[in-house]
Amino acid sequence: MCGIAAAYNVPDAAYAVSLMLKRLQHRGRSGAGIVSSDGSVLHEVRGLGLVDQVFDRVDLPARLPGALAVGHVRYATTGHHGLAANIQPLAAKLKRGPLAVAHNGNLLNHETLRRGMEAEGAIFGTTSDTETFLHLLARSERPTTPEALRDACGEVVGAYSLLFLSPTELFAIRDPYGFRPLVCAPCGDGWLFASETCALDLFRTGPAEEVLPGEMIQCVSSGLWRGRLAEAPVRRQCSFEQIYFSRPDSVTFGETCNDVRERLGAALAAKETVRGDIVVPVPDSSNAMALAYADAAGVPFKFGLIRDHNTGRTFITPGQDARIHGVRMKLNPVASLVAGKRVMLVDDSIVRGTTMKKVVALLREAGAAEAHVRIASPRFIHPCFWGIDTPSFSELAAAQADDETLRAMIGADSLVYLTVAELREALGDADGSRFCTTCFSGKPPC
């Protein structure tokens, strides 16, 4: 996933970006970095861990001076989370001068591009696909940066929301399909950019709007220069942002995620055949879904599982062992609520299935009479190559087992998913013209 943020013509830009990154912490907890510009030189701080850990004891105005800054929080894929060199924003010196880039997304053809450039003598400092952009820009013969950016984006295939910082310029780009989100808002005499509006909400900004699919925005002193990379063929917005990634208070792809999630929960209720005694969310990501399900189903909503916030999101800890071990540390059932009850347990998705198995076991230990699992999205059956860190086929529970097998594996009394059509309906995209649902359908987005 990852989260990105930038500030242009904002006093103490790095401080503003650090607050936004902290607000985007749910998008990545493995590393964080900020590059600022004082108008002539780029300054860089990066490190492993949470935003607070990286910037603790860093004297921001001294180490990251200036009114322009770009930042990144990193969601590590298993096995590579220790590679400090991959922490973004990446920065390098090109013939055009210094340039930093923060990237949310994933390129499909970066290995091919990379091998080609290596054969011509390029050297790569990281294993990240993001570095590809810097090399393409470095090789462009175009006289202006916007032209070079357009050329570079023309060569890559995949998902990319990008923020580029030179000593005096800030560019924001979103790929023509608009896979990953990116928003902006005016703030004082400058501009703020972020993956989600919840980060902009920290400041008194003007109205937030999307960086449009296929758009390239250049901040200039008088406002924004908005150009097009290419004709945007059709949106392919990531449906998993609406289901899980984005915070519920963020307006992503034009709609508040909470509202989408309420519709997903209601859709689940509409097809219900079991009557439970209580509805319990797996907090906090499925809260809105479970609440709407309960309302629609006429079953009491209860906070039957308490989350311990002194640890991170279950999904986000790299390494399978730590994940299993952590469930009991993170979730505790309220025995007085669940004992003797038919519990309708609502969650946003099942990826590996290991967490859900543990949660069901916790509920049964606490005395639940029945545990019915309701998932407010379709079966997750296909890895994502457009920017979500997903496991391979062999680890995707729903790709390996039919519903009955999976139900038995997680120990539930029943297991119900939404269908892809129901998901699209709830997303307000019945014809499938705006959202990517590849992870659920297996059909390529484009």
Add this chain to the structure above:
Amino acid sequence: MCGIAAAYNVPDAAYAVSLMLKRLQHRGRSGAGIVSSDGSVLHEVRGLGLVDQVFDRVDLPARLPGALAVGHVRYATTGHHGLAANIQPLAAKLKRGPLAVAHNGNLLNHETLRRGMEAEGAIFGTTSDTETFLHLLARSERPTTPEALRDACGEVVGAYSLLFLSPTELFAIRDPYGFRPLVCAPCGDGWLFASETCALDLFRTGPAEEVLPGEMIQCVSSGLWRGRLAEAPVRRQCSFEQIYFSRPDSVTFGETCNDVRERLGAALAAKETVRGDIVVPVPDSSNAMALAYADAAGVPFKFGLIRDHNTGRTFITPGQDARIHGVRMKLNPVASLVAGKRVMLVDDSIVRGTTMKKVVALLREAGAAEAHVRIASPRFIHPCFWGIDTPSFSELAAAQADDETLRAMIGADSLVYLTVAELREALGDADGSRFCTTCFSGKPPC
């Protein structure tokens, strides 16, 4: 507040205690410590900050070996939170041998006792009232530790849940009024103790039970030796544990806090005269209250405020400035839910009023048509001297202003509290025989 935990005859006792302290982190975030015994020597680690910060990089089996351990998380009162020497468990060498103590509560007569002992030549290493216990034990002529403990407790007046660790013994004590909670459960061949059951839930234990008011428990290899300090006159359990401190999944004073909170929310609804469009909790501490209010009032419950869990509880950060500044970092309204709505905002209590003022402002900025504040407890009008860290009279909003003034100060359209009688009813203590409500009534508990 503070939280305490101990393990007796449990392998890697310090590790078990560290997990329990982490689960009790909501009871204190300013410092943490563990003292373990390897059977002959006490080992100590203490530090400022969160449990994870103090024990990060500490090789627990090497630094804190043994099957007995006692631990403490500290809730700092403003102005003293930097005093590292006050971090518990305290430990000292007495003629009886080494002894460590972890204390949750507050002594009323410790200054008097202290001055008396100082006059006779005692020296104090801390400013903590907890050290008083060690001095009283050191001075006791009684041949056995239980007798000395009984004598020491006979001299102090106030609230105390205590865990004492010698190289070979563990004692748990609760004051005769039972102000502060303390529970225990068998685990394997040993025993676990903690302030709340949510900490015991991390392990596969036998049934948890209260250390009773006025009880002194000594762990022995064959089980528990349970004796009495004194006749327990009458329970004076802290009602604020039920309202705010204890986790909702904890069974405190014999009842799950979630259930008490649901009754408090329902009691609020029962006296409602305004009909709102939506009910919004100030997450997470008022979730159960708001949900029950919504159910009883027949008004939709909505997650209209999203909490950022990368920072701590509002109440828990020392220093007024940081608290004000932090609200916007911690809470963000979901504009699509609250815009144009009459919002019934439910919270557990108002202490200084500064947070609530900011929350109401956030809701109005997000477009709420009306903001009605409902507090699921009575006016907080009196400082607590029995273990809750409360500000002085002059800082208690409800002690300084009548309801109308306070309503205007926080900017709400209306403001409703429970009465003390309604609180007692909801606590199942209509005659006021079991709960201390001094902070709400101003009447001394005993």
Add this chain to the structure above:
Amino acid sequence: MCGIAAAYNVPDAAYAVSLMLKRLQHRGRSGAGIVSSDGSVLHEVRGLGLVDQVFDRVDLPARLPGALAVGHVRYATTGHHGLAANIQPLAAKLKRGPLAVAHNGNLLNHETLRRGMEAEGAIFGTTSDTETFLHLLARSERPTTPEALRDACGEVVGAYSLLFLSPTELFAIRDPYGFRPLVCAPCGDGWLFASETCALDLFRTGPAEEVLPGEMIQCVSSGLWRGRLAEAPVRRQCSFEQIYFSRPDSVTFGETCNDVRERLGAALAAKETVRGDIVVPVPDSSNAMALAYADAAGVPFKFGLIRDHNTGRTFITPGQDARIHGVRMKLNPVASLVAGKRVMLVDDSIVRGTTMKKVVALLREAGAAEAHVRIASPRFIHPCFWGIDTPSFSELAAAQADDETLRAMIGADSLVYLTVAELREALGDADGSRFCTTCFSGKPPC
């Protein structure tokens, strides 16, 4: 050993003390601490490690405000160096008010005193003999602090140079025998105290002078009030200060240590029967001795061993294994100087003998034809109970083996010590009336 320092009526007293402690770092590298007074409250910072490690990132003016301060560097005895609670200055609250103490020395009767006070109900927070002083002061009925200090010192037996800090007062005390050093000098409108003059040299002070044996000095605004604890029977100054502990630039017990060491080296040369080709010191502690030996013997002095200053003094690392392993890391021979030469290797002393054995082996590996070891002090045959951290009899090489056995053990071609009489002569104390030489003679000092 340990080193102590204090500042009275000096702006930013804690900063001045921190610089002095750094200059006294050779007296102890295991822990450091400072207690300052802002006139009413004592502030404390202590930690394990070097002065720079403890006070790195500590905002001294904020954490240790005030014009009075006292500090300590700790030399850990093997096995106890991890006990953070023992790091000085110790501080406690007495009926007289808060008091901090820094102590260099060792009490002989502290176990007896301690057991007596514990039996009467005292509790001890540390295992340090220094805490005894605080308890004795706490128990004194005397109305004034000077009287109480005189009483307390009257009860202890042993070596003590002491600095006491109350919120408004600073006291310096040296035991009647004057075992351990303590000096002072006026600085601006105030006073500085330190174990050695090299620490005072950092500042523009007036002339330094000794705190006299048996003297108690109280700083008052108009100057120093100098009183007597007791009649000083006879000086028993530690001869090992002159031989090894004090820095060569310090004026200790009235004479610059460099000059004493030159006389020790010359005394060695006076009894020489072997004619070497070159004289090589074991740097840096024997530099002056070897230089004077070379001058007197008419043999060229050479820097034949180079010391790596990225590690500490050999003697100072706790744990025998680390010490052996460290010699090659710390010392490297200059092969071109020693190859084929009869090397006269001069060192200040042999304690365990393990380092010397390794140094001789290093010289032989580098091609030395002969290695003659010359020790500028007598055989070290007796543990010290007056403040030097020495091993037990069984680990003292010279207590376990005669000269020939020891020579063979360390692999030298010859081994020569000074006699006790020669040492006294070089110390300018031919009649033995001023210096303690118990570690060399085995005869008790008093």
Add this chain to the structure above:
Amino acid sequence: MCGIAAAYNVPDAAYAVSLMLKRLQHRGRSGAGIVSSDGSVLHEVRGLGLVDQVFDRVDLPARLPGALAVGHVRYATTGHHGLAANIQPLAAKLKRGPLAVAHNGNLLNHETLRRGMEAEGAIFGTTSDTETFLHLLARSERPTTPEALRDACGEVVGAYSLLFLSPTELFAIRDPYGFRPLVCAPCGDGWLFASETCALDLFRTGPAEEVLPGEMIQCVSSGLWRGRLAEAPVRRQCSFEQIYFSRPDSVTFGETCNDVRERLGAALAAKETVRGDIVVPVPDSSNAMALAYADAAGVPFKFGLIRDHNTGRTFITPGQDARIHGVRMKLNPVASLVAGKRVMLVDDSIVRGTTMKKVVALLREAGAAEAHVRIASPRFIHPCFWGIDTPSFSELAAAQADDETLRAMIGADSLVYLTVAELREALGDADGSRFCTTCFSGKPPC
């Protein structure tokens, strides 16, 4: 300056390299790094600060596994010492695979090469000239690495001692002039490389020898493959290595530095016209010079200045202010030795002159009757572009002032330097055919 080290086919190669880097710490204290190979993957750890600070808490076998490793200690030039990205070894992915490089020296034409490669689309991740090598290698069409290395070295002009590490290979290269040192020795079944022999001395190695000027060495399992980059025109060994940089126990450019320094000191004595009472070195770098001067002049050598080793070398701290402030912290005169004496103060060189001015003042404060400054090298009048971090002309004291002005500035009674001819004579290079003396003569080396 910087220091480099490598190990090939040595168990726990990174540990061996870390010990060598620690021994080379005097060559750079601002940053350190190690890259190891486990045979297929390169592992990297780098950081700001001392070797101990960077590798403290790093589990070397886990983080840097394998039998091949290369390391670097960095000497920061003022103003850039915070740029973490510049800490070596640099590593990148080329078409040939991963490659790491550690470099001691400086390239004269790297800006030109860089601009050319940037124009062709290369991107640079650092501001270091070392990265140039990686780009040249990446661009080479040559099929084998040795050929590509030869080509790359053919394009650069300047000083370079280099160590390259691929997953399976180690290469050592020294520029044709041999400006900077590099030595190697067999160790077990493998090889060790280092800037100085003092680092090799930590291990039981076979005889050490120079990597020859213009030589490229490839480690292979059966031994070393030694080839030539180019015909070595003439040696231009850095004379400042002999004067100051290398440790006295290192055999650099074929001779032990201590011995060279003794000749430099003797040369100073040979031209002496003043008769001092004592000779005092500025410890430790001028110890051997001062000792030889004293012997030759027949004036007693005295340790008249004591160095505090708890801080670094004077020359090595970036920032002029810290340097001035630090002199009193680092050096303390022994008043009893210098008082009333005509002091002949011997130092290796004068760069900015600020330290020497302070040292002279310290001696006078301590009572020296006269202070005559003797410098065992010529006037330092020209910045170095071949790898020594020197200030610009405007900061070089001897480039800005004639001897009399400089003498007055530092407050000495007299000031004498060696001439360039005397330096060459002492270096054993009377015809100037082997040593670079550009910093003293201003004449370019080639």
